[in-house]
Amino acid sequence: MVRLGASSVILACRNVEKGEAVAKDIQATTSCSSDSLQVWHLDLSSYASVQAFSDRVKTELPRVDALLANAGILTWKFRVTEDNEESITTNVISMSLLAFLLYPKLRETADKYNTQTHFTVTGSELYEYAKFKERKAPAGQLFVTLNDETKANMSDRYNVSKLLAIFVVKQMAALCPVSSGGVIVNCVAPGFCQSELHFRELDNRAVRFMVKLLSRRTEVGARTLVHGASAGAESHGQYVPDCKITPTAGFTKGNGGAELQDRVWMELKQKLEATRPGVTSLS
Numbered sequence: 091m092v093r094l095g096a097s098s099v100i101l102a103c104r105n106v107e108k109g110e111a112v113a114k115d116i117q118a119t120t121s122c123s124s125d126s127l128q129v130w131h132l133d134l135s136s137y138a139s140v141q142a143f144s145d146r147v148k149t150e151l152p153r154v155d156a157l158l159a160n161a162g163i164l165t166w167k168f169r170v171t172e173d174n175e176e177s178i179t180t181n182v183i184s185m186s187l188l189a190f191l192l193y194p195k196l197r198e199t200a201d202k203y204n205t206q207t208h209f210t211v212t213g214s215e216l217y218e219y220a221k222f223k224e225r226k227a228p229a230g231q232l233f234v235t236l237n238d239e240t241k242a243n244m245s246d247r248y249n250v251s252k253l254l255a256i257f258v259v260k261q262m263a264a265l266c267p268v269s270s271g272g273v274i275v276n277c278v279a280p281g282f283c284q285s286e287l288h289f290r291e292l293d294n295r296a297v298r299f300m301v302k303l304l305s306r307r308t309e310v311g312a313r314t315l316v317h318g319a320s321a322g323a324e325s326h327g328q329y330v331p332d333c334k335i336t337p338t339a340g341f342t343k344g345n346g347g348a349e350l351q352d353r354v355w356m357e358l359k360q361k362l363e364a365t366r367p368g369v370t371s372l373s
């Protein structure tokens with residue numbers, strides 16, 4: 091984004107020191123002005139942090155053209171942050187909270203500057219492999235079931251979180267048409283990349299070799315994120331892996347998919363409203 095001439099890019103990081111080092115690297119490699127890059131604190135494992143970040147965006151930034159929700163975790167360990175298992179809090183609930191808190195700013199920017207703005211989520215191709223046995227839970231019990239450590243299938247959890255992210259994007263897009271809000275909401279997938287994601291819990295030479303052999307550089311994967319955050323209105327509510335709008339599969343398909351999306355939305359809405367009352371009322 092910086093290379094393409096964005097006048098202002100905010101790196102939203104839980105570790106500001108790490109973010110500052112990345113900002114320096116971007117400046118060195120793109121020769122962008124130091125004013126165009128800032129590092130702000132955002133920890134998706136804390137709803138208070140998501141709200142503080144969003145409040146800061148609303149008060150300090152005159153406009154927001156693209157919000158790219160890229161941060162995510164892949165873990166096999168069951169840990170709780172806020173009221174959920176950590177991957178659900180980070181990859182789904184906080185991502186959604188951020189989206190709903192900042193949607194009004196994106197809409198305001200679109201309206202004021204007569205443009206279209208973007209909310210883009212980084213999904214994953216692995217959503218298709220989700221087994222999501224928790225979907226068999228009784229009505230209103232999806233998240234409660236996902237939070238039951240004794241039944242958790244952590245090898246499926248990342249895939250489930252990315253499936254839920256697709257439901258969130260579809261739901262938000264249905265609630266907020268581009269024709270009325272001017273905000274394009276979509277979900278990208280960058281392909282298998284050589285990031286830190288795969289090594290955080292399992293790091294050895296064999297894993298590194300396999301990842302290097304089969305994956306692409308993050309710079310290449312990142313192009314799909316930039317594409318999503320600048321794609322046209324035809325991408326609204328769509329899944330866009332490798333820069334191509336692609337019909338979603340697996341549990342998102344047909345009437346069953348629509349019903350599951352409704353169930354996810356009913357429960358998610360309750361959680362978001364409990365955190366910030368009124369946040370899901372976008373009209």
Ligand SMILES: NC(=O)c1ccc[n+]([C@@H]2O[C@H](COP(=O)([O-])OP(=O)(O)OC[C@H]3O[C@@H](n4cnc5c(N)ncnc54)[C@H](OP(=O)(O)O)[C@@H]3O)[C@@H](O)[C@H]2O)c1
Nearest residue numbers: 104105133134135160161162212214281282283285286287
């Ligand atoms: N790598 C792949 O093959 C692949 C494929 C498909 C989709 N994706 C998706 O791409 C996105 C980026 O992942 P990556 O591959 O670049 O992995 P990564 O190298 O592990 O980067 C993940 C980023 O998310 C940040 N993050 C994690 N938890 C956070 C939290 N609670 N608050 C704020 N930031 C947090 C991390 O911050 P720290 O640096 O402080 O830990 C890190 O910057 C993720 O959504 C991932 O699911 C990756």
